[in-house]
Amino acid sequence: MHPIRRQRLFMVIFIVVIASIAVGLLSYALRENINLFYPPSDIASGEAPKGVRIRAGGMVVAGSMVRADDSLLTHFQITDGEAQVNVQYTGILPDLFAEGEAAVVTGELNDEGMFMASEVLAKHDENYTPPEVAEAMQEAHDRAKTKDVDAEPAKAQTSKY
Numbered sequence: 312m313h314p315i316r317r318q319r320l321f322m323v324i325f326i327v328v329i330a331s332i333a334v335g336l337l338s339y340a341l342r343e344n345i346n347l348f349y350p351p352s353d354i355a356s357g358e359a360p361k362g363v364r365i366r367a368g369g370m371v372v373a374g375s376m377v378r379a380d381d382s383l384l385t386h387f388q389i390t391d392g393e394a395q396v397n398v399q400y401t402g403i404l405p406d407l408f409a410e411g412e413a414a415v416v417t418g419e420l421n422d423e424g425m426f427m428a429s430e431v432l433a434k435h436d437e438n439y440t441p442p443e444v445a446e447a448m449q450e451a452h453d454r455a456k457t458k459d460v461d462a463e464p465a466k467a468q469t470s471k472y
Contacts, residue, residue, distance in 0.1 A: 346417060350447030352454075354420060355394035361420045364429075367396060368415035368444035376410055389414060391444075393451035400428040408433040413444050 312320075348366045349359040359365055372395055375388035383402050387410075388395045398416055408414060408431060418428035 348415075348443045348447075350391045350443075350451065351389055351396040352391050352394040352447070352451055354396045354424075354426070359420055361422060364417065364419055366415055366417045366443070367398075367426055368413065369396075369448065370444075371408070371410045371412055371414050373410045389416065391447045391451040393455060396426050397424070398426045398428050400431050402431070404431055405433040415444060 346364045346366050348368065351367060351369050353359055354367055359367075367389065369389040369391040372388040372390050375386075375395075377386045379385070385400050385404060387398050387400075389398055390396075398418075400416070400418075412433060415432045416426060416428040417430040417432075418426055420426050
């Protein structure tokens with residue numbers, strides 16, 4: 312093999328190896344910072360991983376918010392219209408956080424199914440709902456509508472007899 316070709320071959324192999332190592336190190340470093348969104352129905356069905364940082368969102372269930380008298384501990388539930396998830400958060404809630412409004416929480420799901428939030432985000436005006444929350448709620452609404460449509464013919468048949 313000609314010396315110039317050999318030098319080029321080694322240079323190409325060196326670049327490929329270095330690029331592969333860089334991509335591997337970058338993906339290893341970023342895997343801790345990735346937090347996926349799960350709607351409450353996926354969390355309730357067990358599809359969400361436990362002990363991993365994730366995001367969840369939905370509407371805060373009216374009447375579910377309980378604040379501790381002696382600390383910043385708050386318990387509340389979020390729903391997508393299909394399922395509800397219990398959330399525990401210690402800290403100051405955003406000013407626009409309220410029952411019946413959209414919220415996105417970031418944290419981990421513990422072994423008991425309680426979502427331990429480290430961050431709570433609330434909608435910023437009366438016309439805004441986070442896209443993930445709106446999409447999850449629409450999917451839950453569509454699934455509920457499909458279940459109702461499938462159940463209606465069975466009800467109609469049983470009522471004839």
